[in-house]
Amino acid sequence: SRERFRETFELVNEKFKAIFPKLFEGGRAELLLNEDDVLEAGVDLVVQPPGKKLQNVSLLSGGEKAMGAIALIFALLSIKPAPFCLLDEADAPLDDFNINRFSRFIKELSQDSQFILITHNKRTMEIADSLCGVTMEEAGVTKLVSVKLN
Amino acid sequence: SRERFRETFELVNEKFKAIFPKLFEGGRAELLLNEDDVLEAGVDLVVQPPGKKLQNVSLLSGGEKAMGAIALIFALLSIKPAPFCLLDEADAPLDDFNINRFSRFIKELSQDSQFILITHNKRTMEIADSLCGVTMEEAGVTKLVSVKLN
Amino acid sequence: MKIKNLEILGFKSFVDRSVFNFREGVTVIVGPNGCGKSNVVDAIRWCLGEQSARRLRGDGMEDVLFNGSDGRKPLGMAEVSLVFSNGDGDFPTAYSDCSEIMVTRRAFRSGESEFFINKTPCRLKDITDLFLDTGIGKRVYSIVEQGRIEEIVNCKPEDRRVLIEEVA
Amino acid sequence: MKIKNLEILGFKSFVDRSVFNFREGVTVIVGPNGCGKSNVVDAIRWCLGEQSARRLRGDGMEDVLFNGSDGRKPLGMAEVSLVFSNGDGDFPTAYSDCSEIMVTRRAFRSGESEFFINKTPCRLKDITDLFLDTGIGKRVYSIVEQGRIEEIVNCKPEDRRVLIEEVA
Numbered sequence: 273s274r275e276r277f278r279e280t281f282e283l284v285n286e287k288f289k290a291i292f293p294k295l296f297e298g299g300r301a302e303l304l305l306n307e308d309d310v311l312e313a314g315v316d317l318v319v320q321p322p323g324k325k326l327q328n329v330s331l332l333s334g335g336e337k338a339m340g341a342i343a344l345i346f347a348l349l350s351i352k353p354a355p356f357c358l359l360d361e362a363d364a365p366l367d368d369f370n371i372n373r374f375s376r377f378i379k380e381l382s383q384d385s386q387f388i389l390i391t392h393n394k395r396t397m398e399i400a401d402s403l404c405g406v407t408m409e410e411a412g413v414t415k416l417v418s419v420k421l422n
Numbered sequence: 423s424r425e426r427f428r429e430t431f432e433l434v435n436e437k438f439k440a441i442f443p444k445l446f447e448g449g450r451a452e453l454l455l456n457e458d459d460v461l462e463a464g465v466d467l468v469v470q471p472p473g474k475k476l477q478n479v480s481l482l483s484g485g486e487k488a489m490g491a492i493a494l495i496f497a498l499l500s501i502k503p504a505p506f507c508l509l510d511e512a513d514a515p516l517d518d519f520n521i522n523r524f525s526r527f528i529k530e531l532s533q534d535s536q537f538i539l540i541t542h543n544k545r546t547m548e549i550a551d552s553l554c555g556v557t558m559e560e561a562g563v564t565k566l567v568s569v570k571l572n
Numbered sequence: 573m574k575i576k577n578l579e580i581l582g583f584k585s586f587v588d589r590s591v592f593n594f595r596e597g598v599t600v601i602v603g604p605n606g607c608g609k610s611n612v613v614d615a616i617r618w619c620l621g622e623q624s625a626r627r628l629r630g631d632g633m634e635d636v637l638f639n640g641s642d643g644r645k646p647l648g649m650a651e652v653s654l655v656f657s658n659g660d661g662d663f664p665t666a667y668s669d670c671s672e673i674m675v676t677r678r679a680f681r682s683g684e685s686e687f688f689i690n691k692t693p694c695r696l697k698d699i700t701d702l703f704l705d706t707g708i709g710k711r712v713y714s715i716v717e718q719g720r721i722e723e724i725v726n727c728k729p730e731d732r733r734v735l736i737e738e739v740a
Numbered sequence: 741m742k743i744k745n746l747e748i749l750g751f752k753s754f755v756d757r758s759v760f761n762f763r764e765g766v767t768v769i770v771g772p773n774g775c776g777k778s779n780v781v782d783a784i785r786w787c788l789g790e791q792s793a794r795r796l797r798g799d800g801m802e803d804v805l806f807n808g809s810d811g812r813k814p815l816g817m818a819e820v821s822l823v824f825s826n827g828d829g830d831f832p833t834a835y836s837d838c839s840e841i842m843v844t845r846r847a848f849r850s851g852e853s854e855f856f857i858n859k860t861p862c863r864l865k866d867i868t869d870l871f872l873d874t875g876i877g878k879r880v881y882s883i884v885e886q887g888r889i890e891e892i893v894n895c896k897p898e899d900r901r902v903l904i905e906e907v908a
C-alpha cells in the first residue's frame with residue numbers, strides 16, 4: 273500500500289542517513305524517490321564522501337561503493353532484522369583505514385545480531401568471536417579445521 | 423578469414439595450455455571452439471585446478487576465476503604484445519599463496535613487458551621496480567607522493 | 573531467532589560431513605582460494621529454498637551434488653541442515669512453542685528432492701513460507717555473495733525499490 | 741613501443757597537474773580508497789580514444805572534468821597526455837623515424853574536444869588508428885579495470901571469440 277511503502281522508505285532513509293557518516297567518519301548520503309507517485313517511483317541513491325562534491329554514484333571508487341553498500345544494507349537490517357548477516361569477502365576492495373572502520377562497526381552491531389564473515393584479511397579476522405578454518409588437504413575435498421590467530 | 427582465425431586460435435590455445443599450469447602449479451585448462459564452422463564458433467573455456475575434476479567454469483571460486491582469467495590474458499599478450507599491461511586490483515580475490523604465484527609470474531614477464539599494477543596488497547608491492555603513491559591530503563584533490571616500502 | 577548450526581554432506585566440495593557451530597557475535601570463515609568457503613554460502617541459500625541454479629553458480633541443480641575429484645567418486649545425494657534457536661522468542665507462530673527449528677533439504681542425482689522441518693517431511697513451499705517474514709526471505713538482503721557487494725549501489729532504481737518493499 | 745610518461749590535468753580528481761614516469765619493469769600504484777588510482781586508468785583509456793562514458797564510470801563525457809570539491813571550484817578543461825618511446829623500433833610506420841610519440845586529448849565544459857599527436861592538431865580517428873595494431877586498440881585486453889578481471893572467464897563464448905579476433 274502507498275502509506276506502508278512511504279513509511280518504510282522514511283524509516284530506512286533515516287537509518288541510512290545516520291549510519292553512513294558513522295561508517296565513513298563524515299560525509300553524507302540519502303535515498304530519494306525519483307517520482308511523485310509513491311507506488312511507481314524507483315529509489316535513487318546519492319552519496320557524498322567527506323569533503324567531496326555530491327556526484328553520480330557510478331563515479332565513486334570501488335572502496336567507496338562497497339562502504340556505501342554496507343551502510344545501506346545495515347540500514348535495511350536495522351528496520352527488519354534477520355537472524356544473521358552473511359558477508360562473503362565484502363571487505364575485498366577496502367583499504368586498511370576502511371577495513372578498520374568496517375570491522376569496528378560490525379563488532380558493535382554484533383552485540384545484537386549474529387554476523388558470518390568470509391575473508392582473506394587479517395584485520396577482519398581480529399574481530400572474530402569464533403574462527404572457522406576451511407581447507408582442502410585432499411584436492412577437491414573440503415575439510416574444516418580449527419584456526420589459531422597469532 | 424577462416425585460416426587466420428584458426429591459426430591465431432591455435433597459437434593462443436597453446437600458450438594458454440602452457441601458462442595455466444605454470445601459474446596454478448599444476449592443473450590444466452584449454453580453449454575449445456563450440457561449433458565446427460570456424461567462422462561462427464564461439465570460444466568455450468575449460469579449467470581444471472590441480473587435483474579437481476573438470477567442471478563448469480562458473481563453479482570455480484573467485485580466486486580460481488581470477489587466476490584463470492590472468493592466465494588467458496597473458497596468453498593473448500604473448501601472441502600479440504601490448505606496450506604495457508595495466509591491472510587494477512586484479513589481485514583483490516587472491517589468497518597469500520596465489521598472490522605469491524601471481525606476483526612472481528608478473529616479475530618474470532616484466533623482463534620483456536611493462537606492467538602497471540594498482541593494489542592494496544603489501545606482497546604485490548614488493549615486486550615493484552617503481553612505486554607511485556596516490557593520496558588526497560586535500561579532500562577531493564589527488565596528489566602524487568613518493569612511497570617508501572619498509 | 574538465531575542461527576545455531578549448519579551441517580553439510582555431499583553438497584559441492586563437502587564430500588565428507590561437516591558441521592559449523594555458530595555462536596553469538598562474529599563468526600569468521602577463512603581459508604585458501606577454492607577450498608569451499610563460498611560453497612558454505614551456497615549451502616545456506618540452497619537449504620533456505622534457493623531454486624535458481626545460477627545463483628548457486630551452476631547450470632543446473634545437479635551441479636550441487638559432489639561430482640568427484642582425483643581421489644573420490646561422485647556422490648548420489650546432497651544434504652544440508654540448518655538449525656535455528658528461538659533466542660528472542662520470535663519464532664514463526666506455528667513453531668512458537670519450539671526451542672529449535674531444523675530445516676533439511678536433500679537432493680538425489682535422480683533428480684528427486686526431499687524437504688524436512690524438524691525431521692518431518694514437508695514441501696519446499698513450507699520452508700520458504702517459514703522464512704517469509706524473517707529477513708532471510710525471498711529477496712534476502714542479509715546474505716551478500718562474493719563480488720556482489722556493489723550491486724545495491726550499482727543497480728537500477730526499480731531494483732532498489734524492491735529491497736524497500738521487502739522490508740515493508 | 742613502451743609507455744614513457746603520463747600527464748593529467750583537470751581530469752576527474754586530478755585538479756592539479758600530475759606526472760607519472762613509467763620505467764622498465766613493474767610500476768605499482770598504491771593509495772587509500774577514493775584517492776584517484778582508478779582515475780589514472782580512466783585517464784589512460786580516455787587519452788587513447790575511449791568514447792563510452794559508461795566505461796569511464798560516468799553518465800556523460802562531462803563527468804571527466806573536475807567538478808569541484810569543498811575547497812576547489814570546478815574546472816573548465818581536462819587534458820591528458822601520453823608519451824610512448826620507440827623502444828624496439830616498432831612504432832607505426834608513419835612515425836618510424838620518431839624516437840617518441842606524444843598523444844594529447846583535451847575536453848572543455850562547452851563540449852568541445854581537441855586532439856594532438858606530437859602537439860600537432862588531429863582528429864580522434866588519427867589517435868585510434870595509430871594504436872589499431874598495437875594491442876592497446878579497440879578491444880584493449882591489456883587493460884583490466886577494477887572488478888572486471890573475472891569477465892573473460894564469465895563472458896559468453898561469442899565475446900571470448902572477439903578477443904581472439906582482436907589478436908588475429
Ligand SMILES: Nc1ncnc2c1ncn2[C@@H]1O[C@H](COP(=O)(O)OP(=O)(O)OP(=O)(O)O)[C@@H](O)[C@H]1O
Pocket residue numbers: 412471474477481482483484485486515583584585603604605606607608609610611612634635636637638639640718
Ligand atoms: N558439485 C561440485 N562437486 C565438487 N566440487 C565442486 C562442486 N561445485 C563446486 N566445486 C568446487 O568448489 C570449489 C569452489 O569453492 P568455493 O567457491 O567455496 O571457494 P572459496 O573458498 O570461496 O574460494 P575463494 O577464496 O577463491 O573465493 C571449486 O574449486 C569448485 O571446483
Ligand SMILES: Nc1ncnc2c1ncn2[C@@H]1O[C@H](COP(=O)(O)OP(=O)(O)OP(=O)(O)O)[C@@H](O)[C@H]1O
Pocket residue numbers: 321324327331332333334335336365562751752753771772773774775776777778779780802803804805806807808886
Ligand atoms: N569529475 C570528477 N570531479 C571530481 N572528482 C571526481 C570526478 N570523477 C570522479 N571523482 C572522484 O574520484 C574518486 C574516485 O577515485 P578512484 O576511483 O580513482 O579511487 P581509487 O583510488 O581507485 O580507490 P579504490 O581503492 O577504492 O578503488 C571518487 O571519490 C570520485 O568522487
Ligand SMILES: [Mg+2]
Pocket residue numbers: 360483484485609610611718
Ligand atoms: Mg569464495
Ligand SMILES: [Mg+2]
Pocket residue numbers: 333334335510777778779886
Ligand atoms: Mg580503484
